[in-house]
Amino acid sequence: MRQIQNAAIPDTATLLRRRRASRRARGAVASVCRYLFLLAVAYVLIYPLFFMLSTSVKAPSQFNDPSVTWLPREFTFGGFQLAFTCLNYVKSVLSTLKYEIVSALLEIASCAIVAYGLARYRFRGKKVLMVLLILTILVPEQMTIVPKVVNFSRLDFLGIFSLLNRVTGVDLRANLLNTGFCFWLPSLFGVGLRSGIIIYIYIQFFKGMPKELEEAAWIDGATPLKTFLRIVIPSSTVVIFTVTIFSVIWHYNDYYLAVMYINRDFPLAVALTQIRDTLTTLGYWSFDGVSNAATMAGCVLFVSPMLILYVLLQRKFIQSIDKIGITG
Amino acid sequence: MKRVRRNRGIEQLKSRYGVYFVTPWCIGLLLFFLIPLLQSIYYAFSDVQFLADGLRVQFTGLANFRYIFTQEPAFTDNIAASMQSFAYSFPLIIVLSLVLAVILNGRFAGRTFFRALYFTPVIIAGGSVITLLLTMSTTDVESMAGSSQTGSFIEVNEILDMLGLPAGISSYLNLAISSIMNLLWKCGIQIVLFIAGMQSVPELHYEVARVEGASKWETFWFVTVPSLLRVLLLVAIFTAIELMTEENNAVMRGAYTYLESQRYGTGNAMLWSYFAMVAAVLGVVLLFYRAANRRWSD
Numbered sequence: 001m002r003q004i005q006n007a008a009i010p011d012t013a014t015l016l017r018r019r020r021a022s023r024r025a026r027g028a029v030a031s032v033c034r035y036l037f038l039l040a041v042a043y044v045l046i047y048p049l050f051f052m053l054s055t056s057v058k059a060p061s062q063f064n065d066p067s068v069t070w071l072p073r074e075f076t077f078g079g080f081q082l083a084f085t086c087l088n089y090v091k092s093v094l095s096t097l098k099y100e101i102v103s104a105l106l107e108i109a110s111c112a113i114v115a116y117g118l119a120r121y122r123f124r125g126k127k128v129l130m131v132l133l134i135l136t137i138l139v140p141e142q143m144t145i146v147p148k149v150v151n152f153s154r155l156d157f158l159g160i161f162s163l164l165n166r167v168t169g170v171d172l173r174a175n176l177l178n179t180g181f182c183f184w185l186p187s188l189f190g191v192g193l194r195s196g197i198i199i200y201i202y203i204q205f206f207k208g209m210p211k212e213l214e215e216a217a218w219i220d221g222a223t224p225l226k227t228f229l230r231i232v233i234p235s236s237t238v239v240i241f242t243v244t245i246f247s248v249i250w251h252y253n254d255y256y257l258a259v260m261y262i263n264r265d266f267p268l269a270v271a272l273t274q275i276r277d278t279l280t281t282l283g284y285w286s287f288d289g290v291s292n293a294a295t296m297a298g299c300v301l302f303v304s305p306m307l308i309l310y311v312l313l314q315r316k317f318i319q320s321i322d323k324i325g326i327t328g
Numbered sequence: 329m330k331r332v333r334r335n336r337g338i339e340q341l342k343s344r345y346g347v348y349f350v351t352p353w354c355i356g357l358l359l360f361f362l363i364p365l366l367q368s369i370y371y372a373f374s375d376v377q378f379l380a381d382g383l384r385v386q387f388t389g390l391a392n393f394r395y396i397f398t399q400e401p402a403f404t405d406n407i408a409a410s411m412q413s414f415a416y417s418f419p420l421i422i423v424l425s426l427v428l429a430v431i432l433n434g435r436f437a438g439r440t441f442f443r444a445l446y447f448t449p450v451i452i453a454g455g456s457v458i459t460l461l462l463t464m465s466t467t468d469v470e471s472m473a474g475s476s477q478t479g480s481f482i483e484v485n486e487i488l489d490m491l492g493l494p495a496g497i498s499s500y501l502n503l504a505i506s507s508i509m510n511l512l513w514k515c516g517i518q519i520v521l522f523i524a525g526m527q528s529v530p531e532l533h534y535e536v537a538r539v540e541g542a543s544k545w546e547t548f549w550f551v552t553v554p555s556l557l558r559v560l561l562l563v564a565i566f567t568a569i570e571l572m573t574e575e576n577n578a579v580m581r582g583a584y585t586y587l588e589s590q591r592y593g594t595g596n597a598m599l600w601s602y603f604a605m606v607a608a609v610l611g612v613v614l615l616f617y618r619a620a621n622r623r624w625s626d
Contacts (some may be wrong), residue, residue, distance in 0.1 A: 034431055038442050041428065045445060046514050049452075055464070114353040121346020122339075129350060136361055137565060138610065140573040142580065143599055146592045147367035147375075148360065150383055189356020197566065208528070224345040242524075246517070249451060255575060260587070261522040272457060273575075292464065299457045306367045312449045314444045321520055326559055 056080065056297040057122040060289030079293030080301070086270045086278045087298055093305070096267035099183045100251035106187040107195055107247050108240065114190045115202030116228055120214070137196035142313065145260050148186075152176040152261065193257060194250055198243050201326065205239040206232070208325045238320045245317055252306060272302045376592035392597035403598060406578035407605065414571055414609070416504040417511055421567050422560075424445045424508075425515040429522030430548065449516030457512055515571065518563045525559030526552065561617050565610065572606045 004260035037185040083089075118129065154173040160219050161173045175183050186192045190199065213235070233240070255269045266274075275298045276291075284291040310317070372393075375386045396403045432443050452458055529552065537547045553560075573580060579602045586595035 034436065041512060042442065042445055044509050045448060047509075048458075048513075049448075051464070052461055065588075095397065099565045109465065110352065110356075114350055117346050117353075121343060121349065123343035123346040126346075129354070132357055132361075135356070138569070138607075139361075139365065140569055142573055142583075143552055144361060144364035144368055146371060146587060147364035148595055150367070150376075150592075151364065185362040188352075188357065189360060190353040191356040191360045200562070224342075224349070228349075243507070245450075253457075256584075259584075272460070274371075275460075288600075295460060299461055302457050303452055306451050307596065310448070314447075316438075318440065318443050318447065320573025321524050324524045326521060326562070327523040 001061065008196060052296045053297050053301075056083075056293055056300050058289070058293055060293065062289075076293070079290070079297035082279075082284075082290070082294040083275070083298035083301055086282070086294060087268065087301060089268075089301060092268040092271045095265045096252065096269070099262070100254055100267055101178055101188040102180065102247060103183040103192055104244075104247040104251040106184055107190070107192040107198065107251075110188055110190040110192075110246055111195050111198045111243070112202055112233070112236075112240070113228070115199045116206055116232060118199070119203045119206035120211075133196055133199060136191065137194075137200065141193065142256060145256065148182075149177065149260050152182045155181075169200070178262050179263065183257065193254055194247075198247060201243055201246075201324065202239060204326045205324055209235065238323045241313075241316060241320045242324050250305065268302055271308050272298055368596055369600065371593055372596040374593055376596075378592075379588055388593070392593050393601065396598050396601065400594075402582055403579070406582050407602065409578045410572070411605070412505075414568075416515075417507065417571055418564075418567060420504055420508065420511050421514055421518060422564060424512065425518035425563070426522055426556075426560075428515060429519045429526065432519065432525045433523050440474065445578060446519060449464075449513045449517060452513075452519060485495075504513060514567075516622075519569060521563050521566070522556065523558055525556050530556040557617070557621055561614075564613050564617075568606065568610055568613065572602070 010169045054072060056079050057077065058072040058079075059076045062072045062074055085315075102324075118126065118133070153175050155176050156173055165173065183192075187195070209232070213231050216228050217231050218224075222230070253269055255273060258267050258270050271278075275295055279291045279294055284294070370387075371385065373389060375388050375391070377384045430440065434445060448456075487601045504534060520579060533551050533555065536545065537551050542550065571577070575581075579598065583598040583602070586592075586598065
């Protein structure tokens, strides 16, 4: 047995050498292919962005000039001015901050608490809650939006307020539509915009964390809440960072909730969807030079806050993705 | 005996703390998810009107459904259209994002640059901006190339004709190829989730594969994919929901016109019949997942 093995050794060595050489050649080809593929995809991703930038500063006279494809020969910032007024930019940004970003921050905090409870503790009914969690991921926000609008128009708490109304005549049922509470309350209770996915990501991360620190804190007499605030939160900055980016982006882009819950002071995303109509009412033909430039300028104005944030935080975001440890 | 009971006491105490952590969420689930869900089912079967003195809901049975399926011609067309676009978008998004994630997870020069670039759809897509942008930039390409294909730079039609495929398949492929540009923009979160999943596959598994002499292809199929199965499920669900509810989805747009004109009953009936179909599709995905899981876990 041993002899056969010994005899085979030189043969294997040459084989290995040959194999290594062919592997190196194949590796070079593969890496060229990989770069070609990456560049092609990069082109597809960069093209609309570049188109957006170039159209937004293109002078109207250049728009139907076939010789101008990429860089316009004449620049104008008229489009930006027009878009700025059409979007009602300052006001829209403020209402985005007030409605959407605040509820994003609330959601990040409340989901962490829920996820910690689900990831670390065992209690009766937990399986049911996990099934419900999956259900909240599965059921789109749009399915429940109508009853939510109805309920928010006369906020009731399990029928208690309407009972109070019938008995005493005092009507405590407030109309919350057009206020921030429509956005804040669900987020506060961990059932805001796509909270299911956020809780899910948190749970994955918390499950992967070593238990020892928390156990030590427990033995030293820290309450679970204290343990959570002092030990768990500081050591999960990675996942908090990722989740913050997701939640802020989703809220920033949110259109459905805003359209249903409020009817004035729309956030930026809604204003952008309506920019074409706004331009038409201002007397600009759709798809002529001015209107196109203004639309694209509006897109630039919409994207730039998030894009600037992304450029600033990009390195940290990419690193944190490697560390959140989703195992499904 | 006593000690055992005391231990159980600690367990009980701990479980009570667990309940404290999730109680607010349970209230939220009840108030802002479960009750609205039931209400929404009820609304789909009734006539809902906003009056000055409040809401009036009148049970009308299947009238809403009868209306949308027989008297609203756009609805069935919309469903067909969105199912068709789902049929090619869904697999393409999953495959593209998996391939891109595998590449971006590897080591090569310029990885940081490409990663930063490929994650920009996370920032930009998903909102109204990308719809505007893509429709405008592709109509631009179209007018430049003078072809009827939006977003494709090659004459896909001719190549497919040369291959001599059956008409159904070639038109499907044609659609798929011409929409790759839009679909790449929808891969952002998926790539992020896949990479996060791949990073949590223990390095040991890859080492074993290497020692055993597995090729890269084999490593991908026998190490990466099986350990990504659950992430794959998450991504599949996320993608399906995303595709079904995106803003320019035909059915969603139709239903929202009804909701905005306050015909809540009809709009809700549309949403529910649509969602039932989505759920059926997701059920098929889940069955696939089960089958794959059984095959790989042996």
